[in-house]
Amino acid sequence: MRRFLICLPLIFIVVGGFLYNSYAGESNDKYISEDFDGNPEHDAAATKMLNRLRKTYKKGKVLFGQQDALMYGHSWKVEANETKYDDSDVKRITGDLPAVAGFDIGGLEIGRETNLDGVRFDQMRDAIIAHNDRGGVVTISWHTFNPINDGNVWKVTTGEQYVERVLNEKKYHDKFESWLKILGDFFLSLRDKDGNLIPVLFRPYHEYSVGFWWGDKYTSRNEYVELWRWTFNYLVNERQLTNLIWIYSPYNAQTEEEFFKFYPGDKYVDIFGFELYASTAKEEKDMKESNERFMEKANNGILMTARLAEYHNKLAAFCETGMEGMSYAKWWTKVLRPVLRKNKCAYVLCWRNAHQSDSHFYGPFPEAASEKDFKKFARSRQCLLLDDIN
Ligand code: BMA
Numbered sequence: 001m002r003r004f005l006i007c008l009p010l011i012f013i014v015v016g017g018f019l020y021n022s023y024a025g026e027s028n029d030k031y032i033s034e035d036f037d038g039n040p041e042h043d044a045a046a047t048k049m050l051n052r053l054r055k056t057y058k059k060g061k062v063l064f065g066q067q068d069a070l071m072y073g074h075s076w077k078v079e080a081n082e083t084k085y086d087d088s089d090v091k092r093i094t095g096d097l098p099a100v101a102g103f104d105i106g107g108l109e110i111g112r113e114t115n116l117d118g119v120r121f122d123q124m125r126d127a128i129i130a131h132n133d134r135g136g137v138v139t140i141s142w143h144t145f146n147p148i149n150d151g152n153v154w155k156v157t158t159g160e161q162y163v164e165r166v167l168n169e170k171k172y173h174d175k176f177e178s179w180l181k182i183l184g185d186f187f188l189s190l191r192d193k194d195g196n197l198i199p200v201l202f203r204p205y206h207e208y209s210v211g212f213w214w215g216d217k218y219t220s221r222n223e224y225v226e227l228w229r230w231t232f233n234y235l236v237n238e239r240q241l242t243n244l245i246w247i248y249s250p251y252n253a254q255t256e257e258e259f260f261k262f263y264p265g266d267k268y269v270d271i272f273g274f275e276l277y278a279s280t281a282k283e284e285k286d287m288k289e290s291n292e293r294f295m296e297k298a299n300n301g302i303l304m305t306a307r308l309a310e311y312h313n314k315l316a317a318f319c320e321t322g323m324e325g326m327s328y329a330k331w332w333t334k335v336l337r338p339v340l341r342k343n344k345c346a347y348v349l350c351w352r353n354a355h356q357s358d359s360h361f362y363g364p365f366p367e368a369a370s371e372k373d374f375k376k377f378a379r380s381r382q383c384l385l386l387d388d389i390n
Contacts, residue, residue: 041242042242042243042245042270043196043197043242043243044196045192045196045197045198045199045243046199046242046243046244046245048199049137049199049201049245050245050270050315052389053137053315053346053347054315056346056384056389057315057316057344057345057346060344060382061381061382061383061384062318062340062345062346062347062348062382062383062384063099063100063137063346063347063348063384063389064090064098064099064100064347064348064378064383064384064385065098065099065100065101065102065137065139065347065348065349065350066088066089066090066098066100066101066102066349066350066351066352066353066362066363067102067103067104067141067320067349067350067351067352067362068102068103068104068117068119068352068353069088069089069090069097069098069101069102069352069363070085070086070087070088070097070101070127070130070131071085071103071119071123071124071127072119072352072353072354072355073087073088073089073092073353073355073365074089074353074354074355074361074365074368075355075365076355077355078123078127080120080123082123083126084130085123085126085127085130085131086130086134089353089363089364089365089366090363090364090374090378090385092365092366093364093365093366093371093374093375093378094374094375094378094385096378096385096386096387096388097131097134097136097385097386098136098385098386099136099137099347099384099385099386099388099389100136100137100138100139100201100347100349101127101128101131101136101137101138101139102139102140102141102349102352103115103119103124103127103128103138103139103140103141104116104117104119104140104141104142104143105121105124105140105141105142105183105186106141106142106143106144106145106152106153107145108121108182108183108186109144109145109179109180109182109183110145110150110179111182116143116152116153117352117354118356121186125186125189125190128190128198128200129190129191129192129198132190132192132198132199133192133193134386134390135386135389135390136386136389137201137347137389138190138198138199138200138201139200139201139202139203139247139319139347139349140200140201140202140203141203141204141206142183142202142203142204142205143212144179144204144205144213144214146162146213147162147166147172147175147176147179147213148160148162148165148166148172148213153212153213154211154212155213156211156212156213156217156218158217160213160218161218161219161223162213162214162218162219163213163214163218163219163220163223163224163226163227164219164220164223166227167223167226167227167230177234180230180231180234180235181234183235184234184235184238184239184241187200187235187239187241187243187244188239188241190243197241197242197243198243199243199244199245200243200244200245201245201247201271201317202244202245202246202247203247203249203273203319204228204231205224205227205228205231206247206249206250206251206273206275206319206320207249207250207251207275207320208224208250208251208261208262209250209251209252209258209261210251214227216261216262221261221262224262224264225262225263225264225265228248228262228264228268229264229265229268232246232264232268245270245271246268246269246270246271247269247270247271247272247273247317247319248262248263248264248268248269248271248272248273249272249273249274249275249317249319249320250262250273250274250275251275251276252274252275252276252297252301253274253301253304253305254297254300254301254304255304256304256308259272259304259305259308260308266312266313266314269314270314270315271309271314271315271316271317271346272305272306272308272309272312272314272315272316272317273305273316273317273318273319274298274301274302274305274316274317274318274319274345275318275319275320275321276294276297276298276301276318276320276321277320277321277322277323277324277351277362278290278291278294278321278322278323278328278331278335279294279323280323280324280325280327280328281327287327287328291328291331291334291335294335295335295338295339298318298321298339298343299339299342299343302316302318302339302343302344302345303342303343306343306344306345315346316344316345316346317345317346317347317348317349318340318345318347318348318349319349320349320350320351321336321348321349321350321351321362322350322351322362322363323362324359324360324361324362325359325360325361326361326362326363326364326368326369326370327369328370329369329370329372329373330370330373331370331373332364332370332373332374332376332377333373333376333377333380334373336348336377337377337380337382337383340382340383341382350362350363351363353365
């Protein structure tokens, strides 16, 4: 007993130390640097863009957009020698371009001439400049290659800690820094006729829960936040890219906890994103159920995202959506429109119409089953195409 009493203080120290450390390990933001101070200020063009979006947002209107809309459609693409970027599947149906043009720079970081979906970066640059010139809104996502295994964004192995290695191993840290530099160079080349930087809604490291290398299967919150802040600090503070408007966008966040799980902080984010795809079904009854499920999730998720955005003095947006193959012909007016009517979002972006595939499309195109319905949707007062915002 005496021996136990003598050992007691030691036991306290060991157990206490262990508890302290594990607690400190949780709360001590090991990877979250203190020296990043967030966005100093947006430049004039980005401020103007945010104000434009705020205005339509307040009125409950929604800018309509599509990924890669200006680069290709279901049955066409911009050829290598073409220099005009004023076509799109949406225009072929409605006569007007989408207000928001989406692009992806995945592949730029590894020195490729084309992105992961075959879009040439020099043409992407020109299309961005053209869309900005005519008063359109530009958004860019980044399906970054995997810096550890050099595979594409989907090449991942269970158990790997990709972000931790990028942050801590010099070889990968330097490599990733050189990738950020390439991104910075590209963004700096996006200028209007007067030489001013074009405002870009930038949405990196999106959908943390779906299995990308930066997601929650391969990284902790603190590591993700550090990766985000590093990216932000480099592009905004070192390269002076104050034209970037930052979107943090989880996939289908239904609760506050899900939304904020990897949130990098108010100073590093301008827009709160929500993303959700609709699933298709063969039987009519199943399709009905699937549509109802989508509407319920979208309504709840966007409502929550917009409420949180308001508390944090941000805007909310529906950054990715659609139904692959659009097999429900009235999706636009019977599924998407009711969701948009009930909610506030700065814009909605449907995913791409891949020209290399018959079935990989999320938007309308001439003679698609949903063509007529999209026309009706586009005429809704709430839906804004390019002409409506100029
Ligand atoms: C996915 C698909 C892929 C594409 C990727 C990045 O949803 O459309 O074909 O490579 O987005 O654009």
